[in-house]
Amino acid sequence: MNLATKDIGQSLGRFVLTTLGVGMLLMVVMAMGGIYRGILEDATLLVNEIGTDLWIVQRDTRGPFAELSRVPPNLVHRALAVPGVKSSREFVFHTVQRERRGKPFRMAVLGLSWPSDKGDWIPLLAGRPLRQNHFEMIADASLKIGLGEKIQLGKETYTVVGVTHDMLASGGDGIGFFTTADAQAIQFDVPSEAVRLERSSRAARGTRFELAAKQPSLLEFANLPAAELPQIARPQVSAVMVSVLPGAEVQQVAKIISGWDDVSVFTRKGQRELLLEGTVEKVRRQIGLFRILLVVIAAVIMGLILYTMTLDKIHSIALLKLIGAPNSVILGMILQQALMLGALGYGIAFLAGRKLFPLFPKRVILADDDLLMLAGIVLAISVLASLMGIWKAMKVSPNEALA
Amino acid sequence: MNTLPEANSTNSTNVSDEIACAIETKGVTKIYGSGNTEVVAMRDASMKVQRGEVVALLGPSGSGKSTFLTAVGLINPPTSGQVLIGGEMVLEGPVAHTNLRTFRRNHIGFVFQKSNLIPFLTAVENVQIAMELAGESRGAARRRALELMEYLGVADRASNLPSALSGGQQQRVAVARSLANRPSVILADEPTAALDGERGRQVMDLFAKVAHEQGAGVIVVTHDHRSLDVFDTIFEMEDGLMHRAKKP
Structure with a gap:
């Protein structure tokens, strides 16, 4: 029995809304990457073409x-x-x-x-x-x-x-x-x-x-x-x-x-370097730093969401421990939910971005490398964000089921 | 009520043929804190429960009943004393002789004041999960869960979430879960506190039935003096001290 999906199924609306929120947040992270890539491409477009x-x-x-x-x-x-x-x-x-x-x-x-x-x-x-x-x-x-x-x-x-x-x-x-x-x-x-x-x-x-x-x-x-x-x-x-x-x-x-x-x-190479190190350097660095900031914010928000989700079922976790569930079952439940949240959020970000980014006034380029890197970051965020929830769950005593 | 098709006939036979000890505690003491803040919650509690025996544990609030139950339930080990389950030494003071969580899963069933079902699982899944955690296959666990629910008269609510069940139905499902892994011990902490008189009586009868038919030793902590006739033995606790009481 998959406890993660059972738990999600019981509060599906809430999970969908949470996933949408995470998806929108990841879309902004994705957009920042796309804008960054767009600036680089636009800056060097003429030299290349x-x-x-x-x-x-x-x-x-x-x-x-x-x-x-x-x-x-x-x-x-x-x-x-x-x-x-x-x-x-x-x-x-x-x-x-x-x-x-x-x-x-x-x-x-x-x-x-x-x-x-x-x-x-x-x-x-x-x-x-x-x-x-x-x-x-x-x-x-x-x-x-x-x-x-x-x-x-x-x-x-x-x-x-x-x-x-x-x-x-x-x-x-x-x-x-x-x-x-x-x-x-x-x-x-x-x-x-x-x-x-x-x-x-x-x-x-x-x-x-x-x-x-x-x-x-x-x-x-x-x-x-x-x-x-x-x-x-x-x-x-x-x-x-x-x-x-x-x-x-x-x-x-x-x-x-x-x-x-x-x-x-x-x-041509020298001209490209002049463009990247001169004209767009500050914008490039600014967007790059803002992107890092957004990734950190996304990690914190996802961590808090997963922690809250864990707190919501702390009694069930205590009960599972009481009836003998090994830690791996509880850890698996939290981790699977984190990964589902991350993966679905990423999917929403990608699909919504594909529809919305072309409407932006400047080019937003979703490069395969950037998308793969973001997928890796989301995976890492999901695992890291779930650690707080897992830590809390591991600390729960079966005694709490009796309270 | 129905009879469980595979109601541990060997256990039933054993119960009738020989007296097997389900649980035994020897001089169990629990002390919280130390020095000036030391509180003795339970002192030198000794009890022996046979398979198929239903034992009531009475006492006012704060007398140490729940402390005793958590000690024999391997949740909150005692400071000193021994806990033996099925003749096997499990706890000697705070020292565990086995993996307590695994032992608890395979040998002890719990029923609480509130039904304590997992809210995101249906009634049958709440029973099923206990068996799956013990390594039973999903299909076999499902079949036995449905049989147990049939036995306890709640099979028609199998696919309902706990929130859709009445208090009595929830307690029956909890009892079904406690029986899932054929435990040698069932521990119940005021299981009728949230029920009216009639439903409380039904639940108490249920414990007697499962004890006798399943061959489990049952300890029920209760304040409900109306159902004491159900029990084979009665213990009382007061100020952390336990003694055997007379049946009314």
Whole structure:
């Protein structure tokens, strides 16, 4: 006869409610693990997905993700000239917050180096990669911009030609993929009035130079777009991505580039480490510590529940001892109930989590390793939590059955 | 009432053919505390109960009856004296000569003032568990539990939880449980205290019946003087001292 199930069967409602409570608690522990994993995945997603070998960034910065980086676009050509380099591309990355349909709209803007990179590597749910240099974009599903929809950014309107998924920046914002030119246009967009004021200011500055007095026609250049003025540098890019030829040594190429005084270079692994040790380090540690705290709280609560459950049947335990039940029977009853509570709670946490976690604003990733580890922790908690009840039960004298 | 089909016919024969000692205590003394706080709960209590004999133990509250019962029930060993069960030396003072819990399971049945059934087990399971703990198979334990309940007239309540039984029915189930492992001794602590006169009488008759039919030695601690005619022998306790009393 299984005393554990008999006892549970008699107060089934109470056990179900207790198990639900434990399940919800474990779900929070599971969610913390999932959020932790999600932060790591989101932080390194771009580095992993883009799959480039080297990142060239502004000298002495940890860009382009961990901090701001600015490099000239012609760096692409310098990098391409290094022996062993297969391709090099511009990388533009920044975040915008605008208003859309009356609500704040945040998007990470990523520039694809047209025409070498049209976004063919981006996993699409619908639509296609970019097919023209301007006014097209691929949007992450979390941005909630449907295929074919148009969005105004700056002075231009962009059409969504592809929808991807799970493409998030480390801050959790969905990514919009544009050509580099469009991404820069979005980044450096200034109002028309500001353009007019800058041209006037440029003309006014010109009049103070002797050259303008000698050749007044030069002042006409002041009214041209900035991109057409050789004196004004082209907008800078965040970084340059380099892929090396098959068989070429990545470290060797990195060594050559790192010899240039104006840039720093990171391998893919180095970039990942920068992200994990920099941008998300504190969040990662905070959630990790909070998760440990939750596990301890879950252990304490389960311990108290099991202890109370044992106290509730202390008279029955005394009676069982009186009629000669060996300690193993009593210990087995408490331990089985603890394990049932833990296992069912874990099952509830898993099933409820599978339904609820996708509704969270940021990704909650239930990794197999994490789930297995939590199952092990729950098993350990169940055993440890039952120890208090077992200790109490072992101390009960059969005399108490006579009271 | 029914007769138990396998009502320990050998025991019954033994009881009628030879006098077997179910329980014997020799100079059992129980002292709580020490020095200034020393309390003598029971002094030099000696008693011999034969198989098939029903013994009443009378006495006012605090006279040491329950202390005696817990000592011979191997729950609360005495400070000194000997307890023999079925002729076997079990306790010499606080020193146990055997595993008391196992011995208790196999040789002693208990019935209490309150029925003391396990609340999460049905009536039949309450009887069955005692046998399963003694190593009986589930099927055999179930069969014998139902037979015992039939014998005691509560078979129709077998699948009810204790909370659904009346006080008398609960006591019958408790008696059935006490008989489960064919004990040589049944100890009952005021088993009729929670019952009305008629039901109390029925329970007392039941003890006499099981003692005589099952061949167990039965000690009943009671305040109920109306049923003393049921008992073969009467002992009284007062201030920790035990003596044999006359039957009314």
